[in-house]
Each structure stands twice: as C-alpha cells, then as structure tokens.
Amino acid sequence: MLSIKVLGSGCANCVKLEALVKEAIAELGVEAEVSKVQDWPQIMAYGVMATPGLVINEKVVHAGSLPDKAKVVSLITSALV
Numbered sequence: 001m002l003s004i005k006v007l008g009s010g011c012a013n014c015v016k017l018e019a020l021v022k023e024a025i026a027e028l029g030v031e032a033e034v035s036k037v038q039d040w041p042q043i044m045a046y047g048v049m050a051t052p053g054l055v056i057n058e059k060v061v062h063a064g065s066l067p068d069k070a071k072v073v074s075l076i077t078s079a080l081v
Helices: 012-028 040-045 068-080
Strands: 002-007 032-037 052-057 060-064
Touching: 002 012, 002 068, 012 032, 012 068, 032 040, 052 068
Parallel strands: 002 032
Antiparallel strands: 002 052, 052 060
C-alpha cells in the first residue's frame, strides 16, 4: 500500500491536489493511505519551501505548483514499480 502525503497549509491548490490524488487512486484501483501535512516545520523537514507538495512513500515527488491530473497519475504509477 502506498503512503501519500499532501503538503500544504490548506490553500486552494493544496485542496485541489488532495482531490486529484484521490481521483487518481480511484481510477488506478490502487490502495493508498492519503494524509495532509499542514504543519510548517514538518513540511520544511521534507525540504519543501513552496506548496503544494506531494510525497509518495516518504519521497518528495512534486512541489511548488499544482500538477495536472495526468502528472499525478504518472507519479503514483511510477511509485508502484
């Protein structure tokens, strides 16, 4: 099972990223635990200085902008290998 974390303060793009992640997981039929990290010291511990950020299995795979759905699907698919 994948561990996916959405990093961000709760801004509109952070909320959209969480929704995109959930849509992608549903489409792929993948089991994943999705959580939000809103605590700035925790976000900065990942080395992310601009949100939203996406962490899959404790690896930062995207940060600083809102990726499109195809990119999110690609990032999740890559983590399955």
